[in-house]
Amino acid sequence: MWQFFHKLGSPKWFYGIATRFMPWLLVAGLMLLLAGLVWGLAFAPKDYLQGNSYRIIFIHVPTAFLAQSMYIMMAAAGVVTLVWRMKLADVFVKAVAPVGLVFTFLSLFTGAVWGKPTWGTWWIWDARLTSMLILLFLYGGVIALDRAINDEKSAARAVAVLVLVGVVNIPIIKYSVEWWNTLHQPATLKLTEEPSMPTEMLVPLLLSIAGLYLLFGWLACLRMKTEILVREQRTRWVKDMIMAGGR
Amino acid sequence: MHPIRKKRLTIVVFLMAGIAIAVGLTTYALRQNINLFYDPTQIAAGEAPTDVRIRAGGMVEEGSVQRESDSLKVQFRVTDYSASVPVQYDGILPDLFAEGQGVVAMGRLNSEGLFVADQVLAKHDENYMPPEVADSLERAEKSRADAEKAAQSASY
Numbered sequence: 351m352w353q354f355f356h357k358l359g360s361p362k363w364f365y366g367i368a369t370r371f372m373p374w375l376l377v378a379g380l381m382l383l384l385a386g387l388v389w390g391l392a393f394a395p396k397d398y399l400q401g402n403s404y405r406i407i408f409i410h411v412p413t414a415f416l417a418q419s420m421y422i423m424m425a426a427a428g429v430v431t432l433v434w435r436m437k438l439a440d441v442f443v444k445a446v447a448p449v450g451l452v453f454t455f456l457s458l459f460t461g462a463v464w465g466k467p468t469w470g471t472w473w474i475w476d477a478r479l480t481s482m483l484i485l486l487f488l489y490g491g492v493i494a495l496d497r498a499i500n501d502e503k504s505a506a507r508a509v510a511v512l513v514l515v516g517v518v519n520i521p522i523i524k525y526s527v528e529w530w531n532t533l534h535q536p537a538t539l540k541l542t543e544e545p546s547m548p549t550e551m552l553v554p555l556l557l558s559i560a561g562l563y564l565l566f567g568w569l570a571c572l573r574m575k576t577e578i579l580v581r582e583q584r585t586r587w588v589k590d591m592i593m594a595g596g597r
Numbered sequence: 598m599h600p601i602r603k604k605r606l607t608i609v610v611f612l613m614a615g616i617a618i619a620v621g622l623t624t625y626a627l628r629q630n631i632n633l634f635y636d637p638t639q640i641a642a643g644e645a646p647t648d649v650r651i652r653a654g655g656m657v658e659e660g661s662v663q664r665e666s667d668s669l670k671v672q673f674r675v676t677d678y679s680a681s682v683p684v685q686y687d688g689i690l691p692d693l694f695a696e697g698q699g700v701v702a703m704g705r706l707n708s709e710g711l712f713v714a715d716q717v718l719a720k721h722d723e724n725y726m727p728p729e730v731a732d733s734l735e736r737a738e739k740s741r742a743d744a745e746k747a748a749q750s751a752s753y
Contacts, residue, residue: 395727396728398728398732399721400721429609432608433609467691468692468693469693469720470716470717471716474718475633476633477631511612514609514612515612515616517613518616529628530628530633535720546725547725547726548725548727550727551727
């Protein structure tokens with residue numbers, strides 16, 4: 351296990367592995383996401399109360415899920431950066447932060463579009479919406495801090511500390527709807543209980559979530575590969591690969 | 598594990614535990630401000646201030662909605678099934694507003710205990726179902742209630 355862990359720290363080894371897995375991630379992710387979205391948006395039954403407007407759940411929930419998962423993954427990478435000083439962990443944080451920012455924005459935006467007809471307002475300062483907005487600012491802060499420090503190593507450490515400080519926000523987002531009175535409804539998908547949704551709505555939702563996770567894996571690999579090439583441009587293996595015309 | 602790494606890991610763990618405790622205590626102290634609305638029980642117990650803009654939230658009591666025929670004025674009661682608050686509102690209600698549905702109203706509580714709202718938002722719950730399922734649930738509920746009633750009248 352430790353050997354695999356240390357191998358993972360080698361940018362060259364990761365570059366090769368990522369190149370091999372990326373097409374699979376892309377194809378499987380696209381297929382699942384398309385199946386989930388087409389099924390959810392066109393074929394799943396209407397909701398008895400909201401009619402068709404509930405269908406935004408097939409975009410809103412996957413993006414919100416992923417926005418939070420990415421932050422947790424970034425925090426795990428932050429621990430690795432601080433404790434093991436592994437370069438690849440920092441590459442991951444740097445590659446994923448802008449993706450997280452976009453997904454958090456998408457979930458806030460789709461939520462607002464749904465909130466207007468359903469609740470009667472675009473925005474309300476309730477605990478769930480506010481903590482999600484804080485997540486957006488955290489992603490923005492991570493990107494800004496990374497750009498603000500020129501030295502790669504100090505930037506990596508500073509960013510890792512910021513990511514770890516912010517991770518306390520994730521359980522707040524998750525449990526905000528249970529700890530406090532909010533306008534946002536509690537979770538429909540629960541880990542320990544039956545989901546409060548019939549199968550013909552649940553399956554397309556799970557498909558879109560799985561598809562988006564795989565696509566995120568593909569995008570993360572792509573962005574990490576780019577970042578690795580930039581950082582390792584003076585090394586032997588990158589020069590050899592480019593001379594050989596490899597990708 | 599290498600001793601230096603172990604030391605760093607301990608620092609990271611302490612850092613995160615410290616932050617978690619600090620944030621936990623802060624949010625606990627601020628819980629009344631983080632809560633979006635007062636529920637009817639809190640209002641009935643006098644915890645909500647009067648003549649200050651606050652929000653009240655709960656379910657619209659069945660059979661409590663009264664509309665005026667010549668204006669948009671509407672009166673209803675918001676309940677959490679242990680206490681209820683009368684609400685008065687003059688404006689357009691959201692589509693999802695209905696008896697038995699959740700609402701969050703913003704306004705002022707006057708000295709007579711009437712909540713004068715200037716905004717009413719619908720609160721959606723986490724349950725989703727197709728219309729046919731909802732219909733058959735309602736029918737089943739109705740036939741059960743009818744059967745119960747019949748059984749009751751038969752026993753008299």
